[in-house]
Amino acid sequence: MAQFGTVFCDHIAIAHYKNGAWQEAAIEPLAPLPMHPAAHVLHYASTCFEGFKAYRWEDGKARIFRLHDHVARMQKSAASLCLPVPDAGMLANMVLDIVAKNIDDIPAPPSSLYLRPTLIGTLPNIGAAAAPSTEATLFILTSPVGDYFEGGARPLKLLVDDERARSTEQLGSTKTGGNYAGALGPTLAAKAEYGVDQVLFCPNGDVQETGAANFLLISDDEVITKALDTSFLHGLTRASILTLAGDYGYKVTERDFTVDELLAAIPTHEAALSGTAACLAPVGCLVYKGEERSVMDGQPGLNTAKLRKALQDIHYGDAPDTHSWLTEVPLSVPETS
Ligand SMILES: Cc1ncc(COP(=O)(O)O)c(C=O)c1O
Numbered sequence: 419m420a421q422f423g424t425v426f427c428d429h430i431a432i433a434h435y436k437n438g439a440w441q442e443a444a445i446e447p448l449a450p451l452p453m454h455p456a457a458h459v460l461h462y463a464s465t466c467f468e469g470f471k472a473y474r475w476e477d478g479k480a481r482i483f484r485l486h487d488h489v490a491r492m493q494k495s496a497a498s499l500c501l502p503v504p505d506a507g508m509l510a511n512m513v514l515d516i517v518a519k520n521i522d523d524i525p526a527p528p529s530s531l532y533l534r535p536t537l538i539g540t541l542p543n544i545g546a547a548a549a550p551s552t553e554a555t556l557f558i559l560t561s562p563v564g565d566y567f568e569g570g571a572r573p574l575k576l577l578v579d580d581e582r583a584r585s586t587e588q589l590g591s592t593k594t595g596g597n598y599a600g601a602l603g604p605t606l607a608a609k610a611e612y613g614v615d616q617v618l619f620c621p622n623g624d625v626q627e628t629g630a631a632n633f634l635l636i637s638d639d640e641v642i643t644k645a646l647d648t649s650f651l652h653g654l655t656r657a658s659i660l661t662l663a664g665d666y667g668y669k670v671t672e673r674d675f676t677v678d679e680l681l682a683a684i685p686t687h688e689a690a691l692s693g694t695a696a697c698l699a700p701v702g703c704l705v706y707k708g709e710e711r712s713v714m715d716g717q718p719g720l721n722t723a724k725l726r727k728a729l730q731d732i733h734y735g736d737a738p739d740t741h742s743w744l745t746e747v748p749l750s751v752p753e754t755s
Pocket residue numbers: 469627628629630631632651652653654655656692693694695
């Protein structure tokens with residue numbers, strides 16, 4: 419399958435906000451968006467997005483994973499950026515509509531359809547640096563994606579950066595483009611210098627997250643991850659893994675921990691990254707102050723594999739959805755709603 423995120427279905431769902439209200443959403447052919455060069459987003463980065471997946475089971479029906487939680491996270495992101503907040507029902511219906519429209523393009527598990535709702539401020543006003551965009555466009559791209567673990571779960575190598583933050587305390591839990599632009603420089607530098615896959619941002623020693631995934635420590639009986647605050651993205655994979663870990667009898671500990679504690683833990687704890695794209699990916703090596711530290715024996719851990727499988731089984735319909743995380747997509751929905 420083509421590289422993640424480079425192939426798109428040929429329709430999008432789209433809605434515009436103007437005159438103080440959301441206009442009726444529509445399904446349209448995928449095409450370049452007409453955009454005024456003064457659009458607020460192009461100058462003042464008024465944008466946020468979501469990323470989640472729909473799976474097509476053997477019965478031919480599509481299920482969306484944690485639809486309403488992703489809608490709620492997008493509303494939070496929009497509010498934190500002073501963008502018009504999409505109505506939850508409207509956004510959820512747009513997602514259902516576009517998945518139904520593109521249902522024939524959803525590959526069978528373990529592949530899936532990646533969903534990318536995006537909200538941009540379109541007010542043409544370069545004088546509005548300190549004013550919100552009162553016009554906006556919301557659209558949903560869909561992209562068939564393959565299995566991240568095709569060819570096996572290669573353990574990842576992370577640079578532990580105990581100085582820089584990925585984002586700011588104010589915007590860390592907002593899914594906005596600027597956070598990714600900010601993490602890019604440090605990540606590219608770390609890849610070039612140390613050959614790592616990602617940077618684990620730990621400002622002042624506080625272990626937070628990587629550029630696009632949450633970080634967990636896992637032993638035979640406990641899962642430890644940073645407690646929720648506004649400095650990092652509240653991953654729904656993270657939340658799901660913690661819930662499943664509880665079901666399996668692991669002690670679930672959400673607490674802040676330092677780089678020193680992290681380094682002390684890795685001889686006895688597995689480490690993993692969680693996120694929609696990779697589900698739960700094993701970390702085999704940390705690089706800290708130029709020195710490589712192996713996580714356990716450096717190989718993918720059994721607890722990580724067990725928890726990943728538990729979540730994937732739900733995605734693929736191989737285990738019951740005991741937490742009601744999946745939304746079945748009605749087969750025929752009106753083109754607009
Ligand atoms: C910065 C960041 N952290 C964590 C995550 C994981 O979030 P989720 O599990 O909801 O995909 C993502 C991916 O969206 C991300 O971009």
